[in-house]
Amino acid sequence: MDYYKILGINKGASEDEIKKAFRKLAHKYHPDKKGGDEKKFKEISEAYSVLSDKKKKEQYDKYGRVFSAGGGPAYGGEGAGPFGGFGFEFDPSSFSEFSDLGDIFDAFFEGLGVRQKRRTYYRGADLEINSEISLEEAFYGAEKEIKYSAKIKCGKCQGNGYDAAAGFEKCHICGGQGEIKESRKSFFGDFAQVKTCQQCFGSGQIPKSVCQDCRGVGKITGDRKVKVEIHPGVSSDQLVKIKGMGEAGERGAEAGDLYVRIKIKPHKIFERIGNDLLIRKEISLIDILLEKNIEIPTISGKLKIEIPENFNLRENLRISGEGMPIFGNFGRGNLIVELKIKTPKKLNSKAKKILEDLEKEM
DSSP, X not given: OOHHHHHTOOTTOOHHHHHHHHHHHHHHHOTTSTTOOHHXXXXXXXXXXXXXXXXXXXXXXXXXXXXXXXXXXXXXXXTOOTTGGGTOOOOTTOTTHHHHHHHHHHHHHXXXXXXXXXXXXXOOOOEEEEEEEOHHHHHHOEEXXXXXXXXXXXXXXXXSSBOGGGOEEEOTXXXXXXEEEEEEEETTEEEEEEEEOTTXXXXXXXXXXXXXXXXXXXXXXEXXXXXXXXXXXXXTTOEEEETTOSOOOGGGOOOOOEEEEEEEOOOSSOEEETTEEEEEEEEEHHHHHTTOOEEEEETTEEEEEOOOTTOOTTSOEEETTOSOBOTTSSSBOOEEEEEEEEOOOOOOHHHHHHHHHHHHHO
């Protein structure tokens, strides 16, 4: 089997020419594509897995075949290893084959319509900022405009990092491939790894005119403002997520998200306990004895109540449905009234006589 003929290349073809020929044919004959040929796909996969590996290519050029580590058949047929169905085997004596298998899988996924380029355009970072609101705003809900500083999309290049009209040139580091192959020797043998080219960030092209404002990154430091909708019943330390309002991504990549942490300012009258509100109310003992209505402030207005008969004044009075709205639900919490009894000043003789008569009456 002539591997060079299968790939349609000359014996002196370079690594790039071998790879390009394989990818073109693998894309054409992929069995999952209309008009694909499984047998042909296996042949070109076998040819590429040999010619792309220096050690195996050297054996093939010298002897017309490749010898496996165990002395058996190297490619195809029974005993070809776990990947024999594709016409090639995993040779544990050579770690460099990992990169070759990666190329074959790239072609496999390309046949399914998946992009091959491995671009390292980094998504923007998420941001978190605090927004302080009043208890009344947490009760009724509000819309707050927040201003903050962040990395924003460069206006001059629209976040691309370059002037597209000036054109591009092929990356001299990766030769336009968008990725580079690094080889290292280890105790176990040669190890090869395919990495995204950091010069062109996987695109294979270098812009001729880099944006001077953002120096090719596509983002600059600037001011942002956003409106945040505060829903009734929101709690302190609750996070509100605003998608895409974090830092801008590099060279047009997706922006990060903004997380607004709600901080509710302390209130001069009410103390919040979950969905309940606690208020401390000072009342006169005389008013209680005379069964007068007591005016209680609530967060939404005022309320007049009576102290129930036989009520233990050491306990808190609970008024249902006068607390905070329950976030994302219907209903409200409770208003808890902590009573503080105010005793009368020193009584004169007339007042004492009245109380003594009251005591006898009761």
